[in-house]
Amino acid sequence: ELATGGDCKRDCRSHVFRGLDATYRRVRKSCLKEKSPVLSCLRGPSPRNNSLLRKHVHCCERAEGTECRDSCVRALKESASESEVIESMSLGGCGLVLPYKEPWTCFLRSESKQVEVAPEAKAPLDSAKMQCCQKARSGACWSLCYRTFSREWDMYTRFSEECLASRGESQLMQCINEVEEPCELGCNGLSFCTNFNNRGLELFRSCKADSDLAARLQWDAWKEEKAIRLQGVALPVGDVTLPIGDVAGCLPHVWKAVACALHVKPCHQRGHSVAIC
Structure with missing residues (x-):
């Protein structure tokens, strides 16, 4: 009932009935925008809040502008951890987290002392x-x-x-x-990833013998296991194993190129990171 906006009220009710971390994150996002006391009400009294307030409240005075100062104090009262404080302040009017700008500089100094x-x-x-x-x-x-x-x-x-x-x-x-691994000009001397040799005007992160060997071992592992392990996939099961069949018999040149790209790491104009997915 403390919520005034439709999104905040809807997400609050959803969290009360379901009680999941994901629903609480939605409540934080929608209710922070309207500066509602809903978050403080949901969390209830917490000794951790008092600790955060005592530890960092002096930093709020260093904030530029009333909106950021108020957001800082409110975040310290309503949040349970430093990471929640940072997120609340960033969304609540303090903008990007910049280590060289107040009040972020003050927060970092306080944390380093503790x-x-x-x-x-x-x-x-x-x-x-x-x-x-x-x-x-x-x-x-x-x-x-x-x-x-x-x-x-x-x-x-x-x-x-x-x-x-x-x-x-x-x-x-x-x-x-x-x-x-900064991008460096040129590539040569590879025995497995020979398609990257003689590229004097192109940029690579890791054109060296160790990476060439790693690509060969990667290729051999795919042939033997007939699967690729994908790490950091946003699924409840965590890492995922993706079946790929017989890479030696089906488009072997493509899979060899993929293995070489993953380890020799050619740089691209749009993005320099290399990943399968």
Whole structure:
């Protein structure tokens, strides 16, 4: 009954009856737009909210504009985690998450003071990859990205599984790939992927003997298993195995080209990432 907009009221009722994470995300999206107290009502009193408010409320004063300041305070009161706060603020008037702009800079400083990292997990700042964090679509992936490349390299496995393997974070993945393996001019000396030889004016990410061998092994695995494993597919079952039949007898030149493209990684004008699906 606290909802004033039709979308917020509909999604709220759906969540009350079904209680799923997916329905709650819809409630957040539709009710944030109308600045409704519905989210606070649904979540109820939570000691975590008070902790977030005490920890970060001073950052809200650094926000430019009343809309962002109000959104910041409201997000701290109604959210259960830092990632929810970031998402709520971004949708509620604070715009893109930019590490060099307030109030985001203040949030990052506050978080870094609170988090204790084991000495063996600390690593030098990777500023090149950290700039890619701006490409993240979700607040959770932005936070994981920043933590991973600023100080907590032990977070990389989680960041890779939850963000880089997600189809929704393709721009983030492409940016990371461009930093790790920049496009270089020319390709030659390959024994398996010979179709990429003598390409002096084209760009490749990984034209080297190791990648050539990896493509050969990939081709052999497809011939033996007659299937391709697709990782990061957005289905409840997780990774998917796709039957492909006899690649040695059916269009072998095409499958060989696919294996070579996956490992030698030619760069393209529209997008530099290479994937089967």
